[in-house]
Amino acid sequence: MTYPKIPLAQTVIQLCKAKNIKHIIISPGSRNAPLTIGFTNDPFFKCYSIVDERCAAFFALGIAQQIKAPTAVVCTSGSALLNYYPAIAEAFYSDIPLVVLSADRPKHLIGIGDGQTINQKNVFKNHILYSANLKLDLKDEKNVPLHEELPIMKNIENKLERFLGLQKGIQDYNEVEINTAINLAKFKNGPVHINIPFDEPLYETVSELSVTPEVVEFNFKDNNGIDNHILRDCYEDWTAASKKMILVGANHPNEIDKALLSEFYKDESVIVFTETTSNLHKKSFFPSIDQIIAPLSEDEQKQLQPDILLTFGGLIVSKKIKALLRKYKPKEHWHIDQKKANDTFFSLTKHIETSAQQFLESFLPMISHYKKSDYKSIWTKVKQDRLKKHEQYLNEIPFCDFSVFDTVLKSIPSNTVLQLGNSSAIRYAQLFTINKTIEVYCNRGTSGIDGSTSTAIGCAVANEKQTTFITGDLSFLYDSNALWNNYIPDNFRIIVVNNQGGGIFRILPGHKNTENFDTYFETNHQLTAEHLCKMYNFEYVSASEKNQLTDQLSLFFEDSDTPKLLEVFTPKNLNDEILLEYFKFIKQR
Structure with a gap:
């Protein structure tokens, strides 16, 4: 095996491996050479070379979307890093795990006019789960060529730090930061940024590792359980309401048990609107939302207004349903999600912090009777009429x-x-x-x-x-x-x-x-x-x-x-x- 000589690079690579991050998307550069050397020389990793950093990050996002696990992107310092931002924002709002590994220059070389240098610390702070700003390994002056001598003050600083034994402190700090970032990406499903300063020389290799970083597992508390009083409150309101609308945004295929979804077929007071990206299919559902909503008169919109709106899944595409529910607000809006609840319709009353699968498993068995209602039958007739006109229009x-x-x-x-x-x-x-x-x-x-x-x-x-x-x-x-x-x-x-x-x-x-x-x-x-x-x-x-x-x-x-x-x-x-x-x-x- 060939390893980068720099201990910090070894640390990053070993912890990525320990946490099973296999897919590494690398954009070419010099400052990130220690990472590139380490990842590409270890057969555990599947490495990809993609020149355009914006494309590389979205490519990584597509992989993470499918494997439901973190992928890593690796770039050099400077503006290269900024090209990741669109994909990072997408990952942040779509709950996709993405680990950004950016090489950086040492602190004393930032802000002095060197090329490929920007302020990389916390650069994604508004759209990131965690920013880990690592510390530079201490320099071994014995191996510094004369033409690479450090500034006098930097030499003094290094000697003092070495004297105080701070290299171990730096190593410990970096291990904690890397562990924290990757754990959050894995268990909170989102992007994290690990900024990694490297000093030259960058291309030196060794045949043995000089560090063995500690692998810290995430102390993740399973929040899937739902308090009984929340379920009781939901049950009382749900069984009393005669008009209930379920609106489903983006979901991974097979994320919801199909047998659970069948329960809604029995309830005439429930209609289920599904977006194309919901990956949910039942004959009784309403998959083409705008087909129903767009032609409605004011009176018909008011008639569709639900007492309770239950939402889960990702962001909603349909502007028509957003406009309707913002104008004719439900009395209650419950959103099911482990992380967040967007008040999309300005009527949010409950954030149920669990998965949709867990909520339905706990909630649906409680329902022993169904509210008498013509809510579903009215809108099913509208759907059937719309589908006939839809086919007729296509023929014309x-x-x-x-x-x-x-x-x-x-x-x-x-x-x-x-x-x-x-x-x-x-x-x-x-x-x-x-x-x-x-x-x-x-x-x-x-x-x-x-x-x-x-x-x-x-x-x-x-x-x-x-x-x-x-x-x-x-x-x-x-x-x-x-x-x-x-x-x-x-x-x-x-x-x-x-x-x-x-x-x-x-x-x-x-x-x-x-x-x-x-x-x-x-x-x-x-x-x-x-x-x-x-x-x-x-x-x-x-x-x-x-x-x-x-x-x-x-x-x-x-x-x-x-x-x-x-x-x-x-x-x-x-x-x-x-x-x-x-x-x-x-x-x-």
């Missing part, structure tokens, strides 16, 4: 974004993974029923378009199932460095819906078809993915009308020697009109 419209999503979503093979881009892609997907065997994911922590492709590729690397990524043209082009990646599986598929700009902005209020709108909002362009596919060895196909699309999809998901990309060109001046007319059409009696 020309080729457009709307019809493309219908065709594409129906074509995705069973038992595969679907990653959705942000903006229009996730919103169109919410209007359709998706095959219940397909696992659905989307970066909805911050809802940015910046790393969707990179995340999807990380997901594909970590998951043996075929992964399909559906995205818009701006999102795809924005994150095109994601394809600069040597690890993309041959069964990875990308579908780019190219409407020559940010088509979602045409749906929003404002003056359209002006030079100002085209340039600064829609950002009209004539770019395609074809040349990127040639450069990155993707098989490229395209379609610009329905029969072409159907023909391409018939072969698109078959086995191949390279990943594939299908680019679908749609008419940008029709898409917004067809979508807006859809909500009017499905309201008709």
Whole structure:
């Protein structure tokens, strides 16, 4: 085995190994050389080299999302670190464990004009579970070449510290900080930052370890248990209410026992709205929320207003349900989550600090009778009417974004993974029923378009199932460095819906078809993915009308020697009109 000579690098690497962090995503640099040497020379780790730090961090996020365990990203000092920030924010709001290992210069070399140097301490403080700012190992002056002599004051400082035996204190401090950070990432599910100062020389290696850090396990208290008085309060309010709405955001597949969900079928006073990313499927549920909400009159919205709103899962995509529940607030809003409860509808009354699975297991057996109500029957009839109009509308419209999503979503093979881009892609997907065997994911922590492709590729690397990524043209082009990646599986598929700009902005209020709108909002362009596919060895196909699309999809998901990309060109001046007319059409009696 070959190890970095620097004890601090050895300490970080050994503790990552002890805590089973296997996936290490490394961006090239010099200051992080001790870490790179250590990780890449140990066969325990699966190392990836990705040049663009923003892509690297989202790639790591995609892996962590799938394995439900921390991945680590490693970078050099300076602005390289700042490129991790979008993915860190996404991990923070999506509860995904990510360990950021940033190399740094020694304290005495910061703020003196050296290159690749910024103030890295606590740089992510608003979006991080923990920032560990490690201490520099003491320098052994016997091995310092003459041209690398330290400043006089630094030499005196080192001698005094050595005299006082503080190297052990530094080692102990660093071990505590590293243990704390990684433990929090693992058990609190979120990003942590470990900032690691290294002095030169950086590339020296040894054949034996000089330190054996202590592995400290997290003193994690299981908070899944629910106080009986909380359950009793919930029971009394729940059984008295005649209108109960359950709203489910993003969930991992199979996170909730399907048998528990069946209990809601029996209760006529309960309706269950599920987002596309909830990965929950029951015939009695309401999966296309906007399909129900968007066409409602004021009186109908008021009629839908629940007495109790029960929410769990990640952040909510549907703006329609947010607007309705903010205007017609529930009397009570309970949110189930082990970490946090967002007051999304400005009516939060209970934060039940447990998992949804544990709550349902404890709560549902208490319910022995159901409140008589026509709440579910009324809205089930609305759902059935909407679905009929939905199919009728699809048969009447020309080729457009709307019809493309219908065709594409129906074509995705069973038992595969679907990653959705942000903006229009996730919103169109919410209007359709998706095959219940397909696992659905989307970066909805911050809802940015910046790393969707990179995340999807990380997901594909970590998951043996075929992964399909559906995205818009701006999102795809924005994150095109994601394809600069040597690890993309041959069964990875990308579908780019190219409407020559940010088509979602045409749906929003404002003056359209002006030079100002085209340039600064829609950002009209004539770019395609074809040349990127040639450069990155993707098989490229395209379609610009329905029969072409159907023909391409018939072969698109078959086995191949390279990943594939299908680019679908749609008419940008029709898409917004067809979508807006859809909500009017499905309201008709």
